[in-house]
Amino acid sequence: MAISKKEEFSKDDIWLADIAKALSHPARIRILKILTELNSCMVGSIVDQLPLAQATVSQHLKELKRVGLIKGEIDGPKVCYCVNQPVLEKAKKQLDKLFTTIGCC
Amino acid sequence: MAISKKEEFSKDDIWLADIAKALSHPARIRILKILTELNSCMVGSIVDQLPLAQATVSQHLKELKRVGLIKGEIDGPKVCYCVNQPVLEKAKKQLDKLFTTIGCC
DNA sequence: ATAATATATCGTATATTTACGATGAACGAT
DNA sequence: ATCGTTCATCGTAAATATACGATATATTAT
Numbered sequence: 001m002a003i004s005k006k007e008e009f010s011k012d013d014i015w016l017a018d019i020a021k022a023l024s025h026p027a028r029i030r031i032l033k034i035l036t037e038l039n040s041c042m043v044g045s046i047v048d049q050l051p052l053a054q055a056t057v058s059q060h061l062k063e064l065k066r067v068g069l070i071k072g073e074i075d076g077p078k079v080c081y082c083v084n085q086p087v088l089e090k091a092k093k094q095l096d097k098l099f100t101t102i103g104c105c
Numbered sequence: 106m107a108i109s110k111k112e113e114f115s116k117d118d119i120w121l122a123d124i125a126k127a128l129s130h131p132a133r134i135r136i137l138k139i140l141t142e143l144n145s146c147m148v149g150s151i152v153d154q155l156p157l158a159q160a161t162v163s164q165h166l167k168e169l170k171r172v173g174l175i176k177g178e179i180d181g182p183k184v185c186y187c188v189n190q191p192v193l194e195k196a197k198k199q200l201d202k203l204f205t206t207i208g209c210c
Numbered sequence: 211a212t213a214a215t216a217t218a219t220c221g222t223a224t225a226t227t228t229a230c231g232a233t234g235a236a237c238g239a240t
Numbered sequence: 241a242t243c244g245t246t247c248a249t250c251g252t253a254a255a256t257a258t259a260c261g262a263t264a265t266a267t268t269a270t
């Protein structure tokens with residue numbers, strides 16, 4: 001695509017677009033829900049509930065981690081992932097702000 | 106990516122992911138704001154405010170239209186775009202539901 | 211009819227995303 | 241030390257997204 005023009009927009013818009021990108025695959029939305037549903041948050045448990053290979057799930061987790069929506073703590077050979085509430089709250093706030101700005105509700 | 110697995114998720118998750126995808130570029134977030142700010146919503150007015158070529162803006166409008174977030178009415182040689190409130194409201198509702206589900210606020 | 215204006219679409223180049231198998235790295239148990 | 245388990249990363253292939261110039265289409269004005 002030649003050179004990306006994304007950086008020429010406002011910080012806020014770039015940040016929110018990036019959060020939206022992290023939410024733009026059903027697997028990643030499902031993962032967020034699974035992390036909430038399960039007491040355990042091992043990667044294996046997530047893989048079990050998705051129609052995707054372990055390597056693919058790992059990539060999706062990486063994308064969610066990249067924007068800060070989840071965080072992972074190493075626990076022996078396992079990794080325990082969970083939703084990162086502060087970022088989630090910021091995302092909700094910014095999305096609400098956008099919807100208000102563009103006249104919703 | 107070989108064959109997409111997106112269809113193997115729930116309708117709701119697919120729909121919300123698709124809305125998120127439409128919001129996943131700062132230009133498209135900016136466009137939604139511009140459509141609200143401007144009394145006029147001609148494509149030309151939008152192009153003037155973005156660092157992108159007309160063809161590129163047209164593509165972004167197409168993506169927003171694809172998911173129903175905006176609609177365009179032909180007005181002579183011009184096209185008047187505006188935010189599609191019902192879809193916007195559904196998007197907000199579904200996003201709120203997601204955030205509530207995953208424990209936010 | 212012709213010209214000017216507004217927008218969409220086509221063609222194309224490059225970047226990024228999605229998916230997977232295979233491999234590697236880290237840890238716990240034997 | 242070796243083995244099994246858990247997860248990330250590498251390499252790779254195909255799909256999709258982004259960007260633009262050029263062109264097509266449609267309407268209004270002359």
